[in-house]
Amino acid sequence: MPELPEVEVVRRGLARWVAGRTVADAQVLHPRAVRRQGGGADEFTAMLAGATLGAAQRRGKYLWVPMGNGLSMVGHLGMSGQLLVQDAAVPDEIHLRVRLRFSDGGRELRFVDQRTFGGLAVEEAEPDDPEHTPVSIAHIARDPLDPRFDDEAFVRALRAKRTTVKRALLDQTLISGVGNIYADEALWRTKLHYDRATATLTRPLALQLLGHARDVMNAALAVGGTSFDSLYVNVNGESGYFSRDLDAYGREGEPCRRCGTPMRRAAWMNRSSYFCPRCQRPPR
Numbered sequence: 001m002p003e004l005p006e007v008e009v010v011r012r013g014l015a016r017w018v019a020g021r022t023v024a025d026a027q028v029l030h031p032r033a034v035r036r037q038g039g040g041a042d043e044f045t046a047m048l049a050g051a052t053l054g055a056a057q058r059r060g061k062y063l064w065v066p067m068g069n070g071l072s073m074v075g076h077l078g079m080s081g082q083l084l085v086q087d088a089a090v091p092d093e094i095h096l097r098v099r100l101r102f103s104d105g106g107r108e109l110r111f112v113d114q115r116t117f118g119g120l121a122v123e124e125a126e127p128d129d130p131e132h133t134p135v136s137i138a139h140i141a142r143d144p145l146d147p148r149f150d151d152e153a154f155v156r157a158l159r160a161k162r163t164t165v166k167r168a169l170l171d172q173t174l175i176s177g178v179g180n181i182y183a184d185e186a187l188w189r190t191k192l193h194y195d196r197a198t199a200t201l202t203r204p205l206a207l208q209l210l211g212h213a214r215d216v217m218n219a220a221l222a223v224g225g226t227s228f229d230s231l232y233v234n235v236n237g238e239s240g241y242f243s244r245d246l247d248a249y250g251r252e253g254e255p256c257r258r259c260g261t262p263m264r265r266a267a268w269m270n271r272s273s274y275f276c277p278r279c280q281r282p283p284r
Helices: 004-017 040-048 151-160 165-169 180-190 203-222
Strands: 023-028 057-059 062-066 071-076 081-086 096-102 108-113 119-124 264-268 271-275
Touching: 004 057, 004 062, 004 081, 004 203, 023 040, 040 119, 071 081, 151 203, 165 180, 180 203, 180 271
Parallel strands: none
Antiparallel strands: 023 096, 057 062, 062 071, 071 119, 081 108, 096 108, 264 271
């Protein structure tokens, strides 16, 4: 699943290429792409026609585009969703699901989704919210790159939870944007095992973990995010390169870059956790 850096790369592309443009018409090519729209494809296209799109916004992994009329278009990328800005002359992709044409006749916005787990929908925004946050996203916590993220409130909530540290990092109501990859990276940098109880974290250690999560996502963002295949791309179809710099995720059997011990992979909540058995000792 794309995480904060990958979604932020897409948001920046939309802010550059789509903001301020008026939708001439929308075309839905696969009904699953708008399954979250109560009135289906007809309602989705009708609500977008004539709407002028604002600057794309993001909270954690969630992306939306304000429409200036109390509504926002929400984008769920899922496992393989792509929002691409392309010339109309470019042939349609095999997995093209939704197309937005604009009144200026310029580049189209295309939603491509191979596995159809993602989708688009037009939703009501939170009233009096300058970010026009969709109601369905209002419960999601702010992410570490948000200037309004409250470090101290996060640390208090983290230490108060009765859970383990990686579970807490993936709790999008506590801190958003962190997924499996960047959780493993932040834990490796902090020398914490994924099963460490949150109640055992000191305030300095919790702040250190937060700082490493922030640092690793900023580093990933600087090189376009983490792309393991052609699915995670920016609006121009370009991949990110942070996979080359991962210290933990995907490095089973390779030497720890800190102590040289072979990295391990453990099954965890239908996923995998990568860690150094020496630097990140399991809790007793």
